[in-house]
């Protein structure tokens with residue numbers, strides 16, 4: 486009887502509805518002898534393409550700055566950040582579904598550096614006229630590692646950098662397929678990438694940042710992390726960095742510099 490039929494509401498998850506997107510591993514990793522190993526037994530599966538119901542953003546929206554910030558001078562911090570990266574997003578280049586994950590630390594560092602350089606170049610290009618100022622030459626390693634011809638003017642430098650960044654991005658994002666992903670909270674469909682590995686997804690997210698407002702680099706010279714400002718005046722990635730710089734300045738003033 487229609488009248489007595491009860492409907493039981495069960496929340497459907499993104500994973501159930503997007504069953505064509507492969508699930509990826511993420512979890513605790515150990516770093517030994519220059520290798521990152523994911524412990525598959527304790528790892529969990531997740532969908533990196535999923536849209537976070539609480540923010541409406543893709544779960545991996547902050548993947549590119551997380552990768553860039555692995556590039557740090559101190560090996561201990563580098564390792565800690567790789568571990569955090571693998572716990573949050575999973576291994577960099579192993580395709581989903583693999584039954585063992587061991588990847589070289591050097592690969593993480595290499596791509597972290599490249600992603601960071603692209604952020605630096607975009608920041609410097611965005612600042613425009615300050616591109617040639619000695620303090621703002623984050624872009625310089627890009628030219629040194631590429632075979633670009635020497636530039637004769639700032640305008641030429643800007644053109645070369647822009648074209649080179651576009652090439653780095655294209656080389657990686659051409660591996661992604663565009664798919665339509667359901668936003669289960671707002672009942673909308675978002676265009677998104679289906680990437681063969683996390684690395685390609687990171688470059689896709691990087692391209693999205695480059696096409697929009699560039700992210701910032703922390704103004705603390707000892708930090709330099711890439712971060713997303715929540716306020717236009719934000720100069721530091723964290724209160725800790727802001728405090729450190731303030732204390733250093735106060736100390737310098739007391740010493741009468």
Ligand SMILES: [Zn+2]
Nearest residue numbers: 703708722726
């Ligand atoms: Zn900082």
